[in-house]
Amino acid sequence: MHPAPAPPGASLKRSLGVLDGVVIAASSTAATTSIGIGTGVIVGVVGLHGPILALLAFLPVLCIGGAFARLNRVEPNAGNAYVWVGRVLSPWLGFLVGWVNIVGTIVFLAYTTTVTGSALILLAGEAHVHRLGGLALDPDSNLQATLLGMVVLVAVTLTAVAGVNLAARFQRWLLVFEYLVLLGFCGYGLVVGDHPFSLEWFNPFGFPSLHALAQGMVLSVFTYWGFDAVFSVSEEVRDHRDASRAGLISLFTMLALFLLGSVSFQRVLSADQMADHGAQGLTYFGAQLARQPLAVLPLVALTFSAVASLQAGVIPTVRGMFAMGRDRTLGPVWTRVHPRYGTPAAGTVLIGAIAALVAGFALVIPKVSTLIEAAVNAIGIVVALYYGLTALAAAVRFRGLLRTSFREGVRAVVLPVAGALTLFVLGTLLCVDFATSTDHFALRADNGWFELSMPALMIGSGLVAAGWAKWGRRSPYFNGGRGTDADAPDLLPGPAVRTAEP
Numbered sequence: 001m002h003p004a005p006a007p008p009g010a011s012l013k014r015s016l017g018v019l020d021g022v023v024i025a026a027s028s029t030a031a032t033t034s035i036g037i038g039t040g041v042i043v044g045v046v047g048l049h050g051p052i053l054a055l056l057a058f059l060p061v062l063c064i065g066g067a068f069a070r071l072n073r074v075e076p077n078a079g080n081a082y083v084w085v086g087r088v089l090s091p092w093l094g095f096l097v098g099w100v101n102i103v104g105t106i107v108f109l110a111y112t113t114t115v116t117g118s119a120l121i122l123l124a125g126e127a128h129v130h131r132l133g134g135l136a137l138d139p140d141s142n143l144q145a146t147l148l149g150m151v152v153l154v155a156v157t158l159t160a161v162a163g164v165n166l167a168a169r170f171q172r173w174l175l176v177f178e179y180l181v182l183l184g185f186c187g188y189g190l191v192v193g194d195h196p197f198s199l200e201w202f203n204p205f206g207f208p209s210l211h212a213l214a215q216g217m218v219l220s221v222f223t224y225w226g227f228d229a230v231f232s233v234s235e236e237v238r239d240h241r242d243a244s245r246a247g248l249i250s251l252f253t254m255l256a257l258f259l260l261g262s263v264s265f266q267r268v269l270s271a272d273q274m275a276d277h278g279a280q281g282l283t284y285f286g287a288q289l290a291r292q293p294l295a296v297l298p299l300v301a302l303t304f305s306a307v308a309s310l311q312a313g314v315i316p317t318v319r320g321m322f323a324m325g326r327d328r329t330l331g332p333v334w335t336r337v338h339p340r341y342g343t344p345a346a347g348t349v350l351i352g353a354i355a356a357l358v359a360g361f362a363l364v365i366p367k368v369s370t371l372i373e374a375a376v377n378a379i380g381i382v383v384a385l386y387y388g389l390t391a392l393a394a395a396v397r398f399r400g401l402l403r404t405s406f407r408e409g410v411r412a413v414v415l416p417v418a419g420a421l422t423l424f425v426l427g428t429l430l431c432v433d434f435a436t437s438t439d440h441f442a443l444r445a446d447n448g449w450f451e452l453s454m455p456a457l458m459i460g461s462g463l464v465a466a467g468w469a470k471w472g473r474r475s476p477y478f479n480g481g482r483g484t485d486a487d488a489p490d491l492l493p494g495p496a497v498r499t500a501e502p
Contacts, residue, residue, distance in 0.1 A: 025250035027171045027312035028226030032178045032305035033115065035186075035261035036282025036298070038223050041376065042262075044275040046216040050262035052202045057220030058255045063419025064387045065227060065251050067394035069244035070412055072231050076243065079323025080231040081390040088393040091478040092466055097389050098324055099462035100382040105317045107454075109153070109310060109355035111375040114142060116306040117149030122283060123303060126296045139280065146359050153359075156311035157352030160318075161338065161345045171312060174304040181301035182257065186264035189289055193267025201266060214429035218380035221423065223258065225383045226309070227251045232316030314355075318347045327477040329469040377430070378454035384427035385459070391416035391423075431455075 042050050068080070077083045079098060086094020121139040124130075130137055138144060159170060200206055207213040230246045265274060265281070268288050277284040286298035318334070322344040325334030338345035395416045402409035437448035444450055470478045 023172045023175055024312055024315065025227045025230040025246050026175055026253060027305075027308040028229035028316065029224060029250060029254050030112075030226065030305050030309035030312075031254055031257040031261075032182055032282070032301050033112070033309060034223040035182065035258065035265075036285075036302045036305075037115065038219065038376075039262060039265050040274045040277055040281040042216055042219055043271050045219065046207055046212045048198070048201055048266055048271055049203070049207055049216070050201070050266065051259055052204050052206075053216050053220045054223075054255065054258040054262055055202070056204060057217055057224065058251075058258075060419035060422040061221060061224045061227075061387070062251060063415040064391050064423075065248055066411060067391045067416040067419070068228055068231055069248055070398065071390070071394050072244050072247075076231075077323060078232055078319040079327075080228070080320070081386065081393075082320060082324060084397070085389050085393040086477060087480070088397045089389065091470075091480070092463075093389055095324075095329055095466040095469060095477070096459065096462045097386050098320055098329075099465055100458050101386050102317055102320055103458045103461065104379045104382045104386070105313050106351070106355050106358055107375055107379055107458075109313045109317075109351075110359035110361075112306055112310050112313065113149035113153045113355065113359045114145045115149070116152050116303065116310060117145035117147065119299065119303040119306055120148055120152070121145060122280065122299055123296070126292070126299065150356050150359065152307055153310055153352055153356055156307060157314055157348060160311055160314045160352075161343060161348045171308045174308045178301045178305050178308075179257075181297045182261065185286055185289055185298055186260045189264040189268040189285070190260070192289070193264065195267050195270065197263070197267065201263065210429065211433050214426050214433065215377075217426045218384060218430050219376060220258075221387075221426070222376055222380040222383055224251065224254055225379070226312070227254065229312055229316040232319040314348060314351055318344050318351050321347055321351070328473050328475040329466075329477050375454075377434075377451050378458070381427050381430060381455040382458050384423040388420035388423040388427075391420035395420075 039050060042053060046053060071084045072080065075084065075087075081101065082094050082098030084094070085097045118139045121137050121141075121144060124137060125139065135144075207216070227247050227250045230243045230250070265285060268285060269281075273284065274281055282302050283299045286295045289295070290297075321330055321334040324330040325332060325347075333350065334344060334347040336344060336346040395413045398408075398412035401412045431452060434448035434452040441447065441449040441453070469475045
């Protein structure tokens with residue numbers, strides 16, 4: 001029996017609790033991968049100021065998280081920001097928010113596919129398997145890592161088809177193992193590290209330059225990206241308030257892990273060691289603290305984290321596209337709900353195929369480490385746009401609270417605006433720096449115009465797709481930005497809807 005297109009108002013199967021939501025959000029943020037790979041990248045940009053950077057980046061992201069939670073409480077929708085921004089600010093901006101989040105996640109899935117393959121090759125090396133047939137295995141070979149990672153991508157995509165509850169149970173065990181290893185090794189490194197602890201690591205005025213601060217902040221905001229994945233499954237939780245709780249719980253969990261990880265790494269490794277080892281940073285860190293076989297545990301945790309984040313990336317992306325398909329801003333294939341599993345099965349398979357295709361295109365970048373840097377910078381810029389516009393939508397929607405409650409007005413309006421402006425300024429500074437860093441375009445990950453072209457292409461393609469949705473598909477979404485809401489209470493039209501609600 002083939003999945004049939006869902007009619008307007010169709011809903012997904014409700015089966016998740018708050019713990020499942022936390023697991024999905026935490027898996028999407030992929031703390032182990034972010035610490036294991038991102039620490040070296042961040043140190044290469046800002047030196048030994050990673051701990052204060054984790055704190056500074058957390059502040060605007062927390063403001064954004066509060067905006068997401070408040071909006072989700074009054075209008076839970078699989079499309080979340082796409083619907084919220086479209087209703088309040090503009091359908092064009094709403095569509096753009098949905099589009100850049102989808103495209104950014106596809107790029108993330110593509111490079112995480114490669115990271116997963118690289119981690120598996122490293123694991124093979126630890127098992128003394130250095131050749132496959134006549135081929136010498138190289139964990140920094142983009143081609144080898146991508147081909148192996150595609151096998152894993154296919155497996156996790158098929159698991160996601162079977163339902164988010166099955167995916168959440170699978171990710172729960174991966175997450176438990178990851179966190180035990182991460183806490184064990186980072187806690188041990190914090191105690192026995194040779195490098196003395198320094199308060200300078202927490203000095204907000206010690207960054208080498210404004211450019212370094214801007215790029216470091218965008219990279220750090222990217223590491224928090226993914227907590228909002230739980231809002232994409234808000235139509236599949238038993239109580240939509242659980243999604244809001246799960247998103248905020250995962251944010252504070254990430255902050256604690258990032259602080260522990262960055263400080264512990266700097267107690268054990270020098271700045272040069274962290275920057276030089278890049279994608280293999282966590283493996284090198286583990287080797288400094290333990291002998292085999294214990295030393296391989298951080299690498300196993302990194303592999304589990306990459307696998308979980310692949311699956312956790314597929315799930316919210318397809319839910320967002322399900323919501324857009326419901327509104328006819330995307331095609332009907334994204335609304336096909338499997339009769340048994342209650343999931344958008346066709347869209348899940350299709351998004352996995354698209355991610356694999358993009359990973360294939362990324363083979364023009366020969367090394368895994370340079371691929372990661374190019375992808376993270378591009379995604380960081382569009383994430384700043386996506387989060388910033390959502391926070392502004394929350395501020396406009398709940399602006400009435402400024403007249404009724406000072407405390408709620410600050411939480412619902414002032415803090416989201418502050419978070420949005422911070423991200424907009426950081427993203428703009430980074431774009432200007434890319435544009436002025438070179439005078440020509442080259443297909444290289446370290447070329448400023450190439451790095452700038454990636455987010456520009458994501459945004460430009462979104463405007464073209466929005467035009468087709470409005471005039472080609474004649475989507476009713478562009479008449480006020482109202483999205484199809486499967487089973488939430490009836491909402492009045494207009495940007496100031498239910499402004500008095502918490």
